[in-house]
């Protein structure tokens with residue numbers, strides 16, 4: 438098999454890393470190396486920051502609608518290649534191609550289009566009294582850093598880049614070294630679309646080398662990061678030394694809370710199953726703790742279990758696969774270790790718990806069966822720590838207060854879903870649980886205008902809508918005497 442060599446995007450050109458060294462990129466479904474990505478270092482980051490600094494004044498001076506036109510052009514290019522990019526995303530990450538085609542790549546297109554439109558519609562602010570008119574200028578920061586993870590590669594990469602560019606900043610971005618492929622393809626498309634040189638720079642490589650240099654570089658004025666809480670804490674600490682703005686989207690241990698009065702139609706049950714196992718459970722928003730009111734626990738478990746057992750783990754290329762491969766061998770081993778730990782904690786495995794051995798081209802892939810565990814206390818490690826795999830725990834509860842207490846009993850606070858027919862209860866519980874996002878009778882229903890992010894160890898700051906545009910600009914008060 439021919440190994441594909443990826444390149445950085447620096448100053449409008451594809452560039453090999455200064456070191457000449459590359460990292461292996463694996464196809465999770467086969468366990469084989471299929472590409473190599475630049476193992477960049479501070480020299481590449483330096484060149485990218487310099488190019489971004491040169492491009493910044495002209496990019497900031499464009500009108501909002503001119504910048505929007507560039508973003509729309511890039512969105513068109515991604516949309517035209519939707520199928521191809523979906524196949525590439527699936528090969529790089531291990532996710533089923535049907536998911537990449539229906540969620541990841543369309544969302545990347547929406548991100549670019551949404552912020553293209555948002556910047557042209559963003560109202561200004563002024564405050565008037567008898568003495569003066571105060572105008573709030575919202576100026577771009579200059580050059581910003583965007584660092585993204587491997588689970589929704591192009592989706593989250595564009596979610597950061599689009600508002601940063603729309604607001605008039607130039608960008609130095611680093612995709613995950615584990616899934617660099619579609620970011621590389623975006624580099625090619627940016628060149629093809631005529632995005633001015635230096636406006637978007639993409640530097641591939643390892644977090645502690647490339648990511649850290651971006652965070653610490655004095656030319657980078659703000660850092661938008663999505664990834665693990667451990668890395669987020671490190672970034673917050675490094676950025677604080679230079680008083681840099683940071684936006685951190687981190688891990689989760691999300692509850693799905695099912696009350697006895699919930700409408701448990703087949704469609705809703707499917708959504709609850711999806712909320713646990715979509716993308717092999719590798720979505721920060723997945724509900725990995727399923728809290729069910731005791732009076733319906735037995736019936737619910739039976740119906741839910743049947744649906745989980747029916748999920749098909751298979752070749753991501755196969756349209757019939759519901760779950761593909763886990764993203765990497767270390768992550769596969771981590772998740773298998775979490776399952777073993779749950780058993781040591783006396784958890785009872787109701788289904789799954791094992792690696793799945795496929796035949797043919799996927800014989801050496803990293804597949805795990807969707808796993809459902811019950812009988813664990815709320816305060817055990819399995820119920821407190823993020824696993825980020827196809828593993829859900831079932832937890833019964835007896836009252837609304839108890840459900841809230843269990844939901845809140847982790848250090849994380851990203852997203853929760855509630856299932857109830859009682860509107861007053863939905864309001865009450867939504868107000869009392871410590872999560873940045875609460876879905877009622879739905880899951881992962883996203884409106885890009887809403888503030889997105891978590892509390893506690895799940896996040897700092899909000900992305901989406903005007904929150905993202907605010908993050909990527911500096912407000913300046915201009916007071917004009919009357």
Ligand code: NAD
Pocket residue numbers: 584585586587588589593611612613614642643644645647648649652663664665666667668669671672686687688689720721823825851891895896
């Ligand atoms: P990670 O923290 O290992 O890596 C994320 C990115 O940070 C990668 O690009 C990595 O190279 C880079 N990085 C690593 N060390 C760095 C350092 N010292 N300085 C700067 N950058 C560094 O996370 P991951 O394993 O790629 O992603 C999985 C995690 O992401 C999970 O915890 C998941 O919950 C979280 N996540 C959160 C959200 C959200 O919106 N809250 C969305 C998706 C994923």
